[in-house]
Amino acid sequence: MHEALLFLHNLVRWLVLAFGLWALVRPEPRPGAFFAHALTLQVVLGVLLAFASPLFQGALAALEATLQTPGEARYFVAEHWVGGLVALGLAHAGLGQARKGKSRARLLFALALLLLLLSIPWFRPLLRL
Template sequence: MYEALLFLHNLVRWFVLAFGLLALWRPGAKEGAFFAHALTLQVVLGILLAFVSPLFQGALASLEATLQTPSEARYFVAEHWVGGLVALGLAHAGLSQARKGKPRARLLFALALALVLLSIPWFRPLLRL
């Protein structure tokens, strides 16, 4: 189950990035919906992954020690998911603005995409097969 969720979470990342670029290029309601909903799926997969991940569960068992030292476990427990949730909020705010035809949708999509890019663990394999 863990490997399947990890594979899906990794795969959906590329759709999120592609739809984020599309929403940035053409900040309409349709493009924004693709981005926001792909990011929603990504966050849901990430939450499910946290429940079955041995790294995440091990880090939670010794949370105080995990948070005191910079490590891969600390990154996933304290930073990765927070960036994803904030990006999700920005993407849905951008979608709301795009549906109203307001120009600030592009800014919100750009902020969401930037946060997604900052939250991706680039030190991990880019494609898991």
């Protein structure tokens, strides 16, 4: 189960980035909806993955020690999912602005995409096959 969720989470990452670029280039409701909803799917997969991941569960068990020690466990327990949730909020706010025809949509999509790029674990394999 863990490996399947990890594969899906990794695959959807690329869809989210592609839709994010599309929404950045064309800050309209359709591209914004694809970006925001793909990111929602990514966050749901991430939450499911957290419950199935031995790394995340072990780090949660030793939460205080994990947060004081920089490394992979701290990254996934503290920074990775927080960046994803904040980016999700920004993407949905951008979608709302795009539906109203406001120019702020591009800024919100750009901030969401930037935060996602900072939250992706680039030290992990880019494709899991």
